[in-house]
Amino acid sequence: MAFDFLYPQYEIIRNPSRCTACRLCEKQCANGVHHMDTHSGTMLADESKCVACHRCVALCPARALKIVKTDHTFKENANWTGKTITEIYRQAGSGGMLLSSMGNPEPYPIYWDKLLINASQVTNPSIDPLREPMETFTLLGAKPETMMRDSLGNLVDNMPPQLRLKLPVMFSAMSYGSISYNAHAALAAAATELGTFYNTGEGGLHPDFYPYGSHTIVQVASGRFGVHPDYLNAGAAIEIKMGQGAKPGIGGHLPGxxxxxxxxxxRMIPEGTDAISPAPHHDIYSIEDLRQLVYSVKEATHYQKPVIVKIAAVHNVAAIASGIARSGADIIAIDGFRGGTGAAPTRIRDHVGIPIELALASVDQRLREEGIRNRVSLVVSGSIRSSSDLVKAIALGADAVYIGTAALLALGCHLCRSCQKGLCNWGIATQRPDLVKRLNPETGAKRLINLLTSWDHELKEMMGGMGINSIEALRGNRAMLRGIGLTQKELDILGVKHAGE
Amino acid sequence: MRINAFGMYYRKLNETIRACSDHNIVIDHLCGQRYIACAEKDRLFTLRGTPGNGLAQYMDGATVEVFGNCQEAVGDTMNSGEIIIHGHCGDACAYGMRGGRILIEGNVGYRAGVHMKAHLDHQPVLIVGGTAGSFLGEYLAGGLIAVLGIGAKGAYPCRYFCGTGMHGGKIILRCDKKPEALPPQVLVSLASADDLSELAPHVEAYCHHFGHDVQTLMAQTYYVLTPNPEASYKRLYTFE
Known part of the structure; x- marks a missing residue:
């Protein structure tokens, strides 16, 4: 109907003097944008199907293509923007909830970009990481309250189980289902090579990836997909997912x-059936119930593995984290409101939750005030985009970070935010075999290793610049940060001074 | 091995069980100790008293027979095996259960069989002899739940919100009148001959353990709850 006509958001500009009509763009586009006009022998495009993933642009041998945002517009209106108007048309036509993927794209403040990092000058000299040892090795897990000695005075090892990371970055939970087999293969191989961990998400663990178990975090979420004793024991740690930054308070849905x-x-469900993860765990209604689930996985794995509890950053995150720290969890993972997703209701993704920077600062502060910071490690995510975000996160009190979107970008994701369609032209967020095979797991692993190796170098350079040679000395060291353009309230929450102070 | 659990903390009790290689484990005087038979494979547990929360959680092949009542989260995320309860059972029983069978002689509490699911030879079965609390079979994705309503005198043997969000599996309820006011995700019909023959072996097992008459039980009126394909989750969304 005319009501529902939405002008395409993107236009495909094809340079006719360059296009050889080789039809590669047509073969590459799973959305079916390109086709050949058999009468004229020229290539045409149906822009209404284009998601701006740049697959055709990147592979066009003649460099004949580019994608531009359309200049077609509604009458300009700062309140009723074109996006708002088209969303209303879409909902009026369908009666459905708006669905989106990847992280919140709206222009909220990014506090990482309002924090500046210190460096040494003259006194407390900086350190050259190329010449001197620089420690980014990280242990995640509960740390004992006291040292114990036996009757002869020898130290008794009372260290609870720990995750040992060569660098303080892990790959966040992305299920096999939301992303492809080849994407998982690349993450598993890269985590193993890098000495860090990837996370199964709530999708079970494919039998082929059990050999990577020592570098795998296995997730238990409300749907319990693929969870059984061998799965729990296959991983190096178990993550109980209570929430996700992109969709706090709601569950998940992998369409049949x-x-x-x-x-x-x-996942251990019949082919073609919907995989519904309910919003809550129906056996958890309190911190005591969470404690029960935490200890059930500890019993099932004989107290050999640390347990992570993952939550979304929401308003009362500090009090919630305090409860979790008392639940027996060894690690708390907090996912900010910019965290990614394979699919989430748009209104929830864009309007529920709080920025990870503020959540991290308030949780770290609260746990310190209560004298229980040693009981848990803190892992933050949503979104860590670079090594400078990483440095700032650690200085605000994180023990390590999870990266999801950044890792997918390394695998070729172009952030077209259309994962929910399952037609990812880069072979990442799809299960179609012809698309999946476009992502070579070896190449993908190599690119992930490159990314984190370069971040590790940058981290060491920034630490060296501050005169710090161990990541432990950076952790929670907020004196190494200054705010820029922040209100006093924001500075108070972040626990940092303003630049110039 | 026979253990007297009187006054024993659950950590010590479960360590003792794990350290023992015996096939048959008998525990007496249980009083709320948690996680008995958690993740156990292929052993036989005979329990007397009241085992605590998380009995047989993640269990994968063992058999647990309880002479007494059970508390919460029995058979949570259970993969295979059997639990036989000579008594009543608390809340959140069989949550996310994927395989095996739970037979409860008496009643079950709230949130039983939430998100049970099936896969190939994993077909979870929850049989409740008496009645069930609210939220029975919420988000049911697969498997069979049956409530036999013994002692309910033919009344609807569940409470509120039975089968909310159900998208697979089957719930069989013994009651004289067609259940009403069920959620939109649920279709109700009289049990067919196929439904009854699916139920029969489990009723036989129930009677074998708890001593009722199979033929009398099977001759009663049963209604079947199945997911309503019209109410699937697909229709919820719109996107570019």
Missing amino acids: VKVGPEISRT
Whole structure:
């Protein structure tokens, strides 16, 4: 109907003097944008299907293509923007909730960009990491309250189980189902090579990836997909997912069309059926119930593995984290409101939750005030975009970070934010075999290793600049940060001074 | 091995069980100790008293027979095996259960069989002899739940919100009148011959353990709850 006509957001500019009509763009586009006009022998495009993923642009051998934002517009209106108007048309036509993927794209403050890092000058000289040892090794887990000695005075090892990271960055939970087999293969191989961890998400663990178990975090979420004793024991740690930054307070839904034979086997549900993760765990209504689940996985794994509890950053995150720290969890993962997702209701993704920077600062502060910071490690995510975000996170009190979107970008993601369609032209957020094979796991792993190796170098350079040679000395060291353009309230929450102070 | 659990903390009790290689484990005087038979494979547990929360959680092949009542989260995320309860059972029983069978002689509390799911030869079965509390079979994705309503005199043997969000599996309820006011995700019909033959072996097992008459039980009126395909989750969303 005319009501529902939405002008395409992007236009495909094809340079006719360059296009050889080789039809590669047509073969590459799973959305079916390009086709050949058989009469004229020229290539045409249906822009209404274009998601701006740049697959055709990147592969066009003649460099004949570019994607531009359309200049077609509604009458300009700062309140009723074109985006708002089209969303209303879409909902009026369908009666459905708006669905989106990847992280919150709206222009909220990014506090990482309002924090500046210190460096040494003259006194307390800086350190050259290329010449001197620089420690970024990280242990995640509860730390004992006291040292114990036996009757002869020898130290008794009372250290609870720890995750040992060569660098303080892990790959965040992305299920097999939301991303492809090849994407998981790349993450698993890269985590192993880098000495860090990837996370299964709530999708079970494919039998092929059990050999990477010592570098795998296995997740238990409300749907309990693929969870059984061998799965729990396969990983190096177990993550109980209570919430996700992109969709705090709601569950997940993997549509049946994505549940093919391999996903079915891994999630342990019939092919073609919807995989629904309910919003809450129906056995958790309190911190005491959470404690019960934490200790159930500890019993199932004989107290050999640390347990992570993952929550979304929400208003009362500090009080919630304080409860979790008393639940027996060894690590708390906090996911900020910019965290990514394979699919979430747009209104929730864009309007629920709080920035990770503020959540991290208030949780770290609260746990210190209560004298229980040693009981848990803090892992933050949503979104860590660079090594400078990483340095700032650690200085605000994080023990390590999770990266999801950054890792997918390394694998070729172009942030077209159309994961929910399952037609990812880069072979990441899809289960279609012809698309999945476009992502070479070895190449993907190499690119992930490159990314984190370069971040590790940058981290060491910034630490060296501050005269710090161990990540431990940076952790929670807010004196190394200054705010820029922040109100006194924001500075108070972040626990940092303003630049110039 | 026979253990007297009187006054024993659950950590010590479970360590003792794990350290023992015996096939048959008998525990007496249980009083709320948690996680008995958690993640256990292929052993036989005979329990007397009241085992605590998380009995047989993640269990994968063992058999647990309880002479007494059970508390919460029995058979949570259970993968295979069997639990036989000579008594009543608390809340959140069989949450996320994927395989095996739980037989409860008496009643079960709130949130039983939430998000049970099936896969190939994993077909979870929850049989409740008496009645069930609210939220029975919420988000049910697979498997079979049956409430036999013994002692309910033919009345609807559940409470509120039975089968909310159900998208797979089957719930069989013994009651004289068609259940009403069920959530939109649920379709109700009289049990067919196929439904009854699916139920029969489990009723036989129930009677074998708890001593009722199979034929009398099977001759009663049963209604079947199945997911309503019209109410699937797909229709919830719109996107570019």
